Amino acid sequence: MAFVRWGLRRQNFQPLSRVLLLKLMAIVLSVFLFCEYFIYYLVIFRCRWPEVKTLAHGGRQEPVLKAMFLADTHLLGEIRGHWLDKLRREWQMERAFQTALWLLQPEVVFILGDIFDEGKWSNAQAWADDVQRFQRMFRHGSHVQLKVVIGNHDVGFHYQMSKYRIKRFEKVFSSERLFSWKGVNFVMVNSVAMEGDGCNICSEAEAELREISRKLNCSREQVQRSSQCEGEHRLPISAPVLLQHYPLYRVSDANCSGEDAAPPEERNVPFKEKYDVLSREASQKLLWWLRPRLILSGHTHSACEVLHPGGAPEVSVPSFSWRNRNNPSFIMGSLTSRDYSLSKCYLPFEDRVLTTYGAAVGSLLLLILAHFERLPSSFLSVWKLCRRR
Template identity: 60%
Template structure:
């Protein structure tokens, strides 16, 4: 009976230990990591020309990119289960801890959207909605990426409209909250070859540029005022461009930081219209909108670039542990005239694996020690029993 009791105690200890480690690594670990993140502070009462302070509303926005939900063709069931659970827990924890007003996902939501059947597409959308569920007071805005509708030569109206219907977004639109203008761009359509989708997107962008310019010159008189008579009105604030492809840059050679591309990848030259937008398309966007900030994804790594010495661009790393050991997201505080950004890192995959391995090694040593002590106790009991029989 004592031996049987000791065995059950060992079994209970093992089950309890494994459960604790599993719950910590798969659920609890996200809280102490994300709770260290905070919204960047911004002066809410800047001085006006007359010297008086005026309260300015601040918009808190969270940016992530390249979730790449695995599909039915290339996605192994365990890989899919593991990565989607990680992203779901990270996102839900971030919502609970940080409570953003709006969340932007900068494209490549799906990995196989470019060739998904109707059935597979519905399944991918269902899983996405479960993972990225959010309260009503938080808006979720999803941009299109090349894996969602295909590269330029794969994209067609059917795939694009399928995506736009699900996420209630168009290929070129201005999203405005609290006086802050966000320009949402389908960068896959910025190919410049005159294809029907490209023409439609560029025409809409040009119209938005004219409307924004008129809004910025709302006090204009004469011919300009007459030209702006029937334009759409936006807050008089330079926009923030959000898109999947980065603007043109030669490579990631100048990118630094722990989530930048690896040293062997940084000097690889980018291919225009594949890795980054073409120089022509990039110049069009900069000239038409004069953005105060550009946020993009696609490369899966972080980078900060200054275009023309006045247009900063931030490349947001992938949110999926399948693409990075250290995923992250961006937190931004925005007013109509200013912005401040900070980065929030998620638990590293290598750390989680190290915890599992360390816990397994400690548990194995404890079990071996327990068995050794149990064997010793049994041997002592046998010796005492033998001596009792001899007497």
């Protein structure tokens, strides 16, 4: 036996095993770094800000605002969130967001509701934990503004919504409804409160929107000299961009198309008012009060483009999370006071990442099998050496 062990050492089995181990470790590390880090740079690097027409005013070019729009992150809570599911999907969203900030350099980021999955029933401690995770994942420098719209999973559907949950949300994310920057007006609506049943929260929300409507009207040139506008702080002369969680009323997604639209079997399913979309009445009120030039919404987790009465286009922003889509994305917008242009930036597809891992596992198995196929001839050489001795 001692002679056999000496023969095995002469056949360099130990160095061969060490080389194989190094190869396996190199493959594992390379694939892991690519799938969990570098792939985000590779994919998002291809995204470009859309071009928008600019006009010169007083010898100066009109400024362009670069805005990112994403929706439905659904950070899992302590009740329905498995630790592995949290780790996988939250790492995906964190890397995608941080990579997009570094490569694209947006000036403002809007998240269109359903930040959390369990905000509608989480207790104070669970809420604090979820907020802390969100702030870590979506951290940003002072040169970037982050604006968040209320979603039904953040405060509950209308029958679950309460002033306590709304105040809790607004304490973290601000109660701002009207935001203006670089000549662009944004109106951020709590669409969960657009039930229209006269509840206290709904009445307050509608009163706030009517006041915003008055301010926007005062900014328009033809009514600036009205007695209602005396002493009023002038907003930019620009039709607003309406941001909300629920889409405005539409029958279904039957007219939606594209690779990130709803699956074909779901597109013809009728939407339920006040649950899947806003009611007809609430939609008409928003269009009448605000007269938006563009509407962006979330909630459906799928993409869609709709042209509403009066010519206002609406873009439904797909979910940002792998938990809801295999192909998440976000919208990039270049906006001026008079014009805008949008483009979509896709994140890595989850099935392609899993395929890469599967191919890596197959390569590892082939390396191991190739190593063991060489063992019989090595043993035969040692056996012949033993017989000669």
